[in-house]
Amino acid sequence: MIIKYKILFTLIFSCLFSVQSFSKEVKKPLKVGIIGLTHTHVHWIFGSESRGDIKIEGIVEPNQKLAKNYSDQYNFSLDIVYSSIEEMFNEVNPEAVTAFGTIYEHLEVVEAAAPRGIHVMVEKPLAVNMEHALKMKSLAKKHNIHLLTNYETTWYPTTHKAYQLAKNENFIGDIRKIMVNDGHKGPKKIGLNEEFLQWLTDPIQNGGGAETDFGCYGVNILTWFMDGKRPESITAILRQFQPENNPKVNDESIILLNYDNSLAIIQGSWNWPIGRKDMEIYGENGVIYADNRNDLRIRISKGYDKYEEQVMHLKERNAPYDDPFALLGAVIRNEVQLNEYDLNSIENNILVVEILDAAKKSAKLNKTIYMDK
Incomplete structure (x- = not known):
């Protein structure tokens, strides 16, 4: 009887351990790169990182003074700041990037990220005109990435x-x-x-x-x-x-x-x-x-x-519908599927x-x- 209880206890413990391991795997932060710091909505993603949904792996910002200002405010190392998208992608491999530069630069971000299979979220609106928008859509479809637009x-x-x-x-x-x-x-x-x-x-x-x-x-x-x-x-x-x-x-x-x-x-x-x-x-x-x-x-x-x-x-x-970067991670990991005109x-x-x-x-x-x- 004692042996049976030991076997049962072992099985229960193994199941609990498996569930806990799975939960930890599901909740693993999304690796994100930030491209640009000139859009002040970027405060949003720095403020959201503490939720645990994302981890900022790298930042692209050629303006070192601006990068230093954000570094002082949010206590990140300037070692993760790069002067170009190419430089960041050569050093880190994010699952997604978020664009916080000009709207005109959104196309450049998708052109750099999509061929690498890196998902993109841009600040509103999607693009400066239809020519840019259609190029971005084509790249996203060709390389099978998610391309989301964030509105407050x-x-x-x-x-x-x-x-x-x-x-x-x-x-x-x-x-x-x-x-x-x-x-x-x-x-x-x-x-x-x-x-x-x-x-x-x-x-x-x-x-x-x-x-x-x-x-x-x-x-x-x-x-x-x-x-x-x-x-x-x-x-x-x-x-x-x-x-x-x-x-x-x-x-x-x-x-x-x-x-x-x-x-x-x-x-x-x-x-x-x-x-x-x-x-x-x-x-x-x-x-x-x-x-x-x-x-x-x-x-x-x-x-x-x-x-x-x-x-x-x-x-x-409720999460992940209360935060853009939590939702981005949920979409990428197929936990949430957006309807066509969401x-x-x-x-x-x-x-x-x-x-x-x-x-x-x-x-x-x-x-x-x-x-x-």
């Missing part, structure tokens, strides 16, 4: 709750209009650092001004809400209200997307008196206000001007670039642009 609003609990209520539950009836508002006072007015300011206000390196920087948020969300359906037409107004601060680009944008049974108004601006990232979804019976990251309101119509209101303060989403997906973000290109054309020609089916 993707991680807002309110973004997903609004989608659930409006789309999955039809809580406010058929959607008739969506308004998305994003922006702030302007890069110079909010005191953006010089390295970021130089290229963010450059039409080549950024691909435009506020319509690119903040208009892309709304287009991304609308493409998701519409399941990848193309708008029938696009009409845009682009203006420059701060020539002293943004002499080369427009700082105000209104983009109207006309769908077969609904409208979308996207306002991306460097002229808001306050910073904002919010949206309003109007249905036949009510409206959903996603006021910020965590606060959401629902108003259901009662008569002419009365309504019942429900107010929600939402908790953060917020991060290549299909969604190719269409985002196409719509932004059409918006710029509309404003330039002062006419409505009709999309091909």
